[in-house]
Amino acid sequence: MTATEPATIHSTSVIEHSYSQPPSGVYAAFAQPARKRRWYAESDQEDREFEMDFRVGGTERLSYRFKKGHPIEGQQIVTDKRIVTASVMTLNGKPIVAAQVTFEFLPSATGTDLICTSQGAFFDWPQGPAMIEEGWRGLLVRIGQELAAQTS
Helix, strand or coil: CCCCCCCEEEEEEEEEEEECCCHHHHHHHHHCHHHHHHHHHCCCEEEEEEEECCCCCCCEEEEEEECCCCCCCCEEEECCCEEEEEEEEEECCEEEEEEEEEEEEEEECCEEEEEEEEEEEEECCCCHHHHHHHHHHHHHHHHHHHHHHHHC
């Protein structure tokens, strides 16, 4: 980063993904702790702690460390329609992003269209917006796998 580049980058990405289940089924993958843990908290991290109090005004806490070699809490809920989360991600004790993520569950002719809007302020992390978007894209695929496993 040069001296003329901003130290804080603001970014918004919108990702749309369709599922064959109705909004209540897709929403359940967010609302049920065991299911959310499988697609959200179990991945390429170590030393994971995952807690959630899924209710309006509730909290969610995911604490973890990335495995060696890896490049990198309040919520608003309207049942079967919307979830809004806020988080701060740190790396080696230094904040690298403060983010708000909104999930919208829209009924469609074939099931549900999920819109994931991630808004963040990235601190001294120029590749952060692309990495976070790529991470969410992967997680949305994992939700599809979780939903498929529940219907089989």
